[in-house]
Amino acid sequence: MIRVNELSKTYGTGEAAVQALKGLSLNIEDGELTAIIGASGSGKSTLLHILGGLDTDVSGSVYYDDTEITALNDAALADFRLKNIGFVFQFFDLIPELTAAENITLPQMMMKKKRSIPDELAERLGIADRLKHYPDELSGGQRQRVAIARALINSPSVLLCDEPTGNLDKASGREVMKILKALNEQGTTVIIVTHDNELASQCNRVIEISDGVIV
């Protein structure tokens, strides 16, 4: 379970300070497919980054089961993230100098594990024949699927997605959503940040954030 207690985040200082999150608290159960929606600047991406351990300059706490990630240092957080969390970004964030296969197995390299892509994963994501290609040789949808494969390669318990379909056409977006739902059905906790209400409606739970608080 993911527990968020009185989470606050402020950007800037003095008169220019902006409070992105204001004492936000929530729980997310294992296996939930949760959508976090809100307008631009509402604090949803901030929340996702904090949940992913990418931002630690916060007040309040975030727990993954018994592990308080907000109390961990960068090295420990990176390790936690590598083993337990998968990230999918709006702009894919693939490394252009590496092939699709190398991008996917990057987390394995970080864990010093033997590199291998399960056939089933590649088949399921429909990228088995594109593994030797470089990102700029792939379509948007293919790139996102490669990104999803990278996020899943270490079998994380949580998948955090920041506008995963934001850069895709409708058809590709539906494909990606289908994959995320299938993953969730297999037990992975999936949290999606989106401003697409139609996408949000496909999730079990929708959390709306406005002005740093849950509506």
Next chain:
Amino acid sequence: MQYGIDHVGIISAFAKTDVGQSQYTLGSYENSDAMITAPLRMVKGHLPEKSGEIAMPEFMMQRLFGDADVGDTVSLKITDLDGNSENVDYVLSGIINNRLTRDDMEYRCYPDLSVEDWPLERPTPSIYVFKDDTAGYKKYYNYFTCMDERVYFDEAKSKELSEFYDVIGSKATAENTWKTSGSRKWAYSFSSDMKNSDVLKPEMTDNMKIINLITLLILVTATISMFSGVMSIMPQRIESLRTLRTIGMTKRKLLSMFLTEFFTFWLMGNALGILLGCGVHELVIAFQKLLGIAAYRGYTAEYAVNESTCSPFIMPLLLSLVIALVSLIIPIKCIITMKFYKTPSAKKLKRNVKDLRGAFSKITSNRLISVITAAAMIVAVFSTAFAYCYYTSSGKGKTYLALGMKNVSEQYYKVDDIDLKENNFDCAVTASIPGATFAGTLSVYDEDNGVTSAQLSSLEEQAETIAWGNYPPDVVCYKADEQFPSMLNDKKGVPYTGEEHYDELDAYNFFGINLVLLNENAMELCGANKDDIVMVSKNYNFPYKTGDEVPLYTSLCDNFGKVRIDTMKLFSAKITKQVSVNDLDENSIITNAFRSDYCIAMTAEKAEALGFYHPNYSSVFMRFGGKMSDKQIRKAVAENVKNTQIFTIGQLKHNAFLNTISSNANVVVLFILLFVLCIISVWNLLQMNIRNNMDKFITMHSIGLSFDKIKKMFVGKMIRITVISLIIGVIVSFAGQGFMKSRFNKYDTLFREYQVMKENYDFPRIITGLNENLEPGDQFYEMTNEMLELDKKYMLKKEMWVPNLIPPLAAVCSVILLSTWLFSLSAAKKIKKERMNEIDKSE
């Protein structure tokens, strides 16, 4: 003979003998022409005419054999050219009239050479034996001809010279030296036609070459920097240019806009650079002035401007334009070939990734950038080696601060030809006399200069002193007979110096003699005490012996240097001791006091008692025994003497250091500039690497790599590139040193062969200058040509490629490695900062 050369005198030399502390040469006349071309006057008897006979100068005969006369048998220990000694009996056949010093007798016959260039291994004999007695000994030959026959040699240069070989004899076995003699006035000179620019050129050419080379290295490094700077902005710029293209801008307009922007910055950079360059020049001059050294020394800008054909601003602009154009090649190509959409980049590293390090390497690898970084470091290392070699070889002095070198140039410790450091002197004082012909000469019309006995006594309370003073010889004279020339009384203004004066005195049997004042310590060095009056001769010819009364005249001069007859005084000095300079320790500093062939030495007190005018010491050397500091010494001496120059050892050391800096200032400044450019280039490249790969580093952090790990991997990669580059740079430096050494060795080998060839070569060519009018195809011509080419191309100074490169290379490699590490760390810190910015922006 074919070329009108009527006489070729041949004199051989085969052995040496010791006379006192000097060695004199034995030889013989090999042919009858030798008597014509190198005649000798005899006091008595004749030159050897049969085996077993010997003739030698009178003073030598007296020194060695005392009262021996012509016809007596004498035994002489001779040492041949291989160093084997034996005692040989000779019959004295003649006494040669030769009062000259050994150097005069045996070397003055080289009219074309300065003293420093005398071939010391081939003097002319002073002692002669019959030629048959030289058989069986290794010997060398000297050839003489008469001055007026020399003109024919010019014709002979280009013609067949085989008949001369008959005269010379076998070339293979003899060492030959060619010289001219026959007259006191040595008219022939190799350098008579040399212009100022010829004198200046060789040094300036070398210096200019050094500056040009370092400037070239700066150019290369600046190109690297500019190129990498342009390449670093290209990825983003191309995207924004692509957007403009998409909106509707033509490629021509895009290019024009890009180039306008580029050259605006280029002009600004040049203006700044020129300002800085001129500013640095002025700063260096000001810095040197501040240190008290002549501002032009070591800074050849003025010569460079004179020698170059361009103004000092056009050249830098041109060079900078070249750099700019090189840097623009890729951007222009990108703009010209730009498409509306981003095409897959064709160039990717094909290497398979096995682990994270491989992936990181593939991500951050940009071959071009790595090569550029490596090139910058290699240039830095090599230029260090080069500059260090140059610095340690061509500096006028090497100081304690020069890396690895501890010697200080001897010349800076010399005062009045005495090396203070070698003789452990703390201080030297010289009379500062306006218009004196050399330091140490006292003027008898200025009694305020020099060090009086009273002043010296005060100094002697604190330091051990050795002092002397020289009276100009023209003012003190003695005569051979007792009669004072009445005619001199009538003359108002006998010339002080010059031929006329000598002739005048000679006509009345007057001889000039140098009065030398020595303090007690200096007298002891001569083996005399303070009460002695010493007759000093440069050889063993004493016009006056111990016990003789020498009639001495002394007078004052007027301000125009003319002897004032009305002040002339006569007195006599009784010689109490005779000293030959030859008998003094050749390392003793007191030999410097005796500049003339004949001197009378006494203390200033003695001279004063006799009635000499102004008996002051002009050169005083002091040892304070480490009891006082430099400043204290200076103060103590200045309180006791006046109107003199004071030199302390500390001051001379300081001068040596400053002179080293100044003589190398230009190279040092350029080298520092070059090194700084290299470091900036490395820093720039590291920043560029981080900037271009920032997104990827952030992605990797998102996946699960900590900042520390990313930083470590980045720094590790940069250190790897650096180490490889430095190793290559070190290898290139040593290879360069080895190459230059091999060039020098080749030159050296050629030079030695050249020397042998020169000695055995046709002498008409030698006399007129070796490199003149030699013909292609001639073996000598080819050899000297090859040598000249080597020297011109490689600036062959042996010392330049001999220094131990390890200390400077170790130092520069450490600096570069440290810089890379620090810069990498500093650049890597940006990753975290950028990560935070990304997060802020994403909201």
